[in-house]
Amino acid sequence: MSDLITGLSGVLLDPATLGLFVFALIGGIVFGSIPGISGVTLAAILLPFTAGMSTTQAVMTFAVLYVSSVYGGAITAILFNIPGSPNNAPACFDGYPMTLNGQSGKAIGAAVTASALGGTVSALVMMLATESIAGWAVRAFGPPEIFALVVFGLTVAGAVGAQTLSHGWLSVCLGLLLATIGTSPAGNVPRFNMGSTYLMGGIEFVAIILGVFAVSEVLKQGQHIAEGIRVPPKIGIDFPSFAEFWALKLAVFRSIIIGFFSGILPGIGATLAAFLGYNEAVRWSRNPKKFGTGTLEGVVAPEVANNAATGAAMVPLLALGIPGGALTAMMLAAFQMHGLDPGPALFMTSRELVWTVFVAMLLANMSIMLLGYLETKTIVHLLRIPFPLLAPIILMLGIIGAYAVRNLMLDVWVMLIAGIAAFVLRGRGYSMAGVVLGVILGQIGEGAFVKAMPIMNYELTGFLYRPVALVLLLGAVLSVAISAFQRVRRARKEAGRDGLPADASA
């Protein structure tokens, strides 16, 4: 309790710290919502200036920035099908269809509440158990376990948003294939790069998601206008009701667990958390077909998960000194600029700092709730902009976003080609969610597999000797088996029903 009071007074009673808190909160939302420019960009600009701050202020600023930037990108994903960052891409799957269904307010409200909820619970768990969780997570999850986790996630990817299961799996396979372009993580051999040095870095994920979501949607809406069948989305400012949220309690709980554990793992973080959160919502749903059509659960599950990853990312950083991604790496640099190293001793030597950061993250998540509520009532009115004016703005934002990630024109071309290809594929029942899932899980999965093999002496049976990996792989096999069994049973039932009149007439 005294730690909590220390943390609260650290944030609220010092005007400069409070000023930085507000700056980071708003800065994170703004930078997080612009495609291709993330909280990391703002953090890099800020890094030199942290020398003039106290260590607590510096680390707190980055922590708040991290929380708010992960949330910021959901707004553009829901309203315009432009995810601000890869971890908000799954919010497009159902968020944008909700906007088209006139439920934009509800979708944003769900994203806001889910983000705040995921982040708050994650911050609370982080406060209570950082020291004990960190060591366990690092020991239990190595590359073999991460690979098994990706396989587990992939087993449900084919069921997301496609006309048929075969369309879904073909979409995922296309994504997996795209993920192989670049340089092989095994031996650094150039692969499918067509002689281009630029392509040796692989296809930029942000360019793909901007293409398949934003560009293809502009083309689709343009087609509807040309055919005279476009109906502008109605403005909805309703906030989701408590009952609607209560109905999703299991999905929220599941996403918190998924998000938290994904966040702890270095190099994985909020993006995988969001995708796995969405996948598991589909896997455990009684009606998986509703996903991709505009269901509240499809917005809540990934947004809870990616924000749950933010508190979790602090766990290895503060307890072991391990940065999980670019932003936490900069926090590490901020620590070092002040002659301090995060690690086990930090909890004894700098308890005030640790608790100020914890409390700041908690308050940031709560503030998101308030800001988000206001946004629900205001920002949705952007949808009133006529589409002929909105379309070039979306395309311009997409081009800026694709270019800004690596400052490469190639990424703009990739985005445009992906957009045209997606427009054609969507019209034929393929799932863009499946393609994106394939790209992200393929990249992470292959990287993990290449590291896992030497660790397991190049023997696939090595997975059998690692309990966590084994459970995840068995879960994957079971998931496929149950899905296949259900399909066979359904097919037999349908065959039986079709055959009944014939039998009766015989």
Place this chain on the structure above:
Amino acid sequence: MNASIPSPLRGMLAVCLLSLSGLGVADAQTTEAPEKPDGYPSRDITVMIPFGTGGGSDQMMRALGAEMARIMGVDFRYTNKSGAGGLAAIPDFLVAPTDGYTLLQHHDAVVTGQAAGKHNLVIGENIVPICIPQQDFSQLFINAEDDRFDDWESLVEYAQETGETLRVAASSGQGSHEHSMVTLISEGSGIDLEVVPFGDPGERVSAILGQHVALYYDQPGEGRPYVEEGQLTPVLSIVEEAPDAFSHIPDLRDVGLEFNPTLKFRALWASPEVPEERRDYLEAVCRQAADSEGWQDYLERTYTHLNSRFYGSEEGTEFASQMLETYRTTFRDLGIID
């Protein structure tokens, strides 16, 4: 500065500084600056950084660039072009105007990449160092809780007795500085070591702290926080003769390894077609920046102050060329190139 300004004001000062930077206001303390050749530079300098925002290379360049910008009286703009282990930035560097307004930050991968034939940069032909202000040797670390061995001697004994291949978490795989050094150590010690490349520093540290690998390869400054926390133990300094501060850790000669190790380094590069007087000016500015308190603080913070020395363009080219020959020989011996 921290000691003289009350804590609440420091944050406000930082916010004010940020606002000023947003307006593009540069500190114009140019009184001691080298003389500008024909008014160069008259506008901002762009530096391509071939790695992501916030990484080690990015931080190094921003620290050096801040000092250089102060001396030159113009702003430095940074373009992070990450991908393919630092190769994705190279095409843009090669087609950029050679007027001295576009520079490249890169590290020893320029040399290893040329030796292994991974890119089309040729030192002296289409790329020259302006300065090489940061170098460091590397170390091998073990997990302090690993009960199989506690120093280099016991590690070698263990590996020889069991015949087990010990995995080493390093930043790059085949055709890199890390891979070649580990292979030479492996061959010289008669034990099996295998590099597992982890591009992400967090994953790399996680792999050793979680005991998924037996060893961790990095520079002393990268490993220092974990050593001070009692999580990692350095067991071998990959240098012919370690500086005094590391005399308690065996170096290559102490353990009977005779090969000549290479250093990791970070440098600022330009095209050789940039007019000579501009390159000379940039070198002089870099030299002055490297003497600054800000840069020295950075070196100390990254623990590279013990091993870094300043190489100007000419000595830097010689330094890089010597390394190139060493890598070529090593890669040939290891069968990586013909």
